[in-house]
Amino acid sequence: MAGLAESGSNPDVDLLYDINGLAKDAPGWLDRTVGFVGEYGLLLAMVLLIVACWWGVRRRPGGAEDAASSVAALVWAPLAAAIAVLVNVPIRGFVERPRPFLDHQGLEVLVSGKTDYSFVSDHATITMAMAVGLFVASRKFGVVGIVIALLEGFCRVYMGVHYPTDVVGGFALGTAVALLLSPVASMLLTPVLKAVDRSPRLGWLVRSRAARLGERDGFAPGARSEVAAEERDLAA
Template sequence: MTQPLAFSGASVDGSLYTWVTDLASRTPHLVNNVVSLWSDLGLGLFAVLMLVAWWRARGEGGVRMARVLASPVIVVLAYGVNSVLKSLIDEQRPCQTLHTVTVEACPALGDWSFPSNHAVIAAAAAVALMLADRRIGLIAVPAAVLMAASRVWIGAHYPHDVAVGLAVGAVLALLLSQVATRATPLVDRLSTSRLRPLVSTQ
């Protein structure tokens, strides 16, 4: 019985994955340490950007604030959807299948690879922020791409894992941000309540 494509990721872009990991193995340790640090901790940048976007949105109107306040919720929902996808597809990590030398230790068996959680979270945050605050989004979008690339560089994911992860996160953020605009009347009501400092500078 032939397995679905996602179950055999090595046949999709395994050669590209090994090319990247071979390049990483020949790259100076300092560079790899920086990439590894970003891959492990970089998602925190998106939380900081959300806080900055919230601060900038205070007093800017209900729609913008509604989208800013929804951005962390969108990220959590995107992560939840992706976790379901990962459990349904069960693609083994490339470093388990191809046994290449990787920058970071390979995740344990059963820690599924497709789609990449990091890529989904980063893309969902970046698109949600872009729709809420273009200036912040111009920082978040390239950061999301760099996050996805770093996951391949350290050996944790195939390229298709992160590409699909970016797509999943972006699409979910686009859809959910539209839903978030429906909360604008609630945000407007908050501006006349005791929680006014949360949404307004006035």
């Protein structure tokens, strides 16, 4: 593959050329699609996944404390991503690693305008931090989130804007921030979400109306409908 000679015995650069080389052989429409997905699409998918998880959590039967804890974990996911990106600012400034296409010839670069440093990848950091935060809230949604983060990492190398180690470093940073600060975040956010749950105007952010009615009447929403059906049958 072109450029391998200058990579020497560096496995990081070798893998960069191997993965980015796929872009050379792919049709133009596929490269454009991967470029858009890797730059914007997977970040949007992660946000939508968190929203979908929130929608399911707030409709789930359970007490106010359980609901507040679950929603607090979801709120922590994007906050963890934001904190991880802030932590990455001094890391990038200290390492000062140029983008791979500046030091290595023959790469297929799918996006332009990347003039900042390469290590570590912000995209990999953000998606993995949100994925791990989501995993704390919901194993099912979290696994999907981790798959999205892994795809993001692959896309960044495929696009020619990051070394594989940039991506691995981003995964490690995002995971560390999301996990290590999760207990503190839960301790701070859960009381806030409990207060929101008690609010007549904002309570829907924590629990849906059906979940509230189910708790008030002593039934889960599904159980209430079943009891109503039985009462109708008896009356008939």
